[in-house]
Amino acid sequence: MGMDAIGAGKTALVTGGAAGIGLATAQHLARAGMNIVVIDLREELFDAAEATLRADGAAEVWTRKVDVSDLAAIKALEAEVKGHFGGVNVLMCNAGMQPGSDIFNTSKTWDKVLAVNLGGVVSVCQVFVPGMMERGAPGLVINTGSKQGITTPPGDPAYNVSKAGVKVFTEALQHHLRESGSLVSAHLLVPGFVFTDLTRRDRTEKPDGAWTPEQTADFLFESLAKGDFYIICPDNDVTREVDEKRMDWAMHDIIDNRPPLSRWHKDWAEAFEAYAKGN
Structure with missing residues (x-):
């Protein structure tokens, strides 16, 4: 059902789409002949991104500088896109940042990380998805999460919290879409390295x-x-099997009432290594 949202003359909006995973995804959609709306803060990348997407066959390409943590700007963008294209068929919430963080916020990064990585996904979906549902046509929502939002390794707690929130929000969104009988589906992209x-x-x-x-x-x-x-x-270092063992171990911290993040705990690290090696 979701793949039916992709096609010539339909419209895709990608946040964080001027480079990286967002642009690579937009290129796939451009090759299907879609209109592409790229949202990013990096205006210096817009000309190259637009040229790439046009060369790949996009019908129309828009680039817009929009802060996904600015709800008013998102609402204005939705009205502009709806007025010109009639709405969105594919929505990818990919914008994110990782400036680093610490548990007591001496870095002063928590507010912005949560506002962009989590608040941006929530706001963009809350503004755009109702219109996608109302159209009664197949639609596709892709939210970019992170393995750090699943296994939550120590070192960058703000980023982990934001991406764990994206996971939970996207699960709830897909449940709502499924139970309401919508032709729109949501999906959680969890990149490797x-x-x-x-x-x-x-x-x-x-x-x-x-x-x-x-x-x-x-x-x-x-x-x-x-x-x-x-x-x-996966990536070139980490296989699906390794990911599954790491996720399984993390869940069993709860099930077995182990210390949180026991994978990195001095009394449990050796047990994890044995488990990971299949011993």
């Missing part, structure tokens, strides 16, 4: 263990074609 501006840091070349954004987008559409909700991407 991908070489993007978010993960680049001071590196100029892709690490061997990382996937490219294009590989991630390919996996996304293969998974959507199968009807997957949880799209857990």
Whole structure:
């Protein structure tokens, strides 16, 4: 049902779409002849992104500088898109940031991380999805989460909280869509290690263990074609089997009443390593 939302003359909106996974996903949609609306704050990337999408066959390409944490700006964008294109068929909430954080917020990053990574996804969906449902046509919502929102490793708690929230929100959204009989479906994209501006840091070349954004987008559409909700991407270092063991261990912290984040606890780290190796 979701893949029926993709097609010539239909419209896709991608937040964080000027580069990385967002742009690679938009390219897939452009090749289907769709109108592409790219939302980003990085205006310096707009000309190259637009040229790429037009070369890939997009019908129309819009680029808009919109802060996804600004609800008024999102509402104005929805009205503009609806007025010109009639609405959105594919919505990808991919905008995100990872400036680093600490538990007591000495970095002063918590408010912005939560406002963009979680609040942006919630607001964009709350503004755009009702209109997608009202059209009575197939629709597709893709929200970008993170493995850090599932296994929540220590080191960047604000990012983990934001991405855990995206997971929970997207699950609730898909439940609502399913139970209401809507032709719109929601899906959670969980990338592995991908070489993007978010993960680049001071590196100029892709690490061997990382996937490219294009590989991630390919996996996304293969998974959507199968009807997957949880799209857990591997990479060149981490297999699906390894991901499953890490997630299973994290859930058993609750089930077995172990210390939280026991995978990194001095009394449990050895047991986790044995479990991960299948011993």
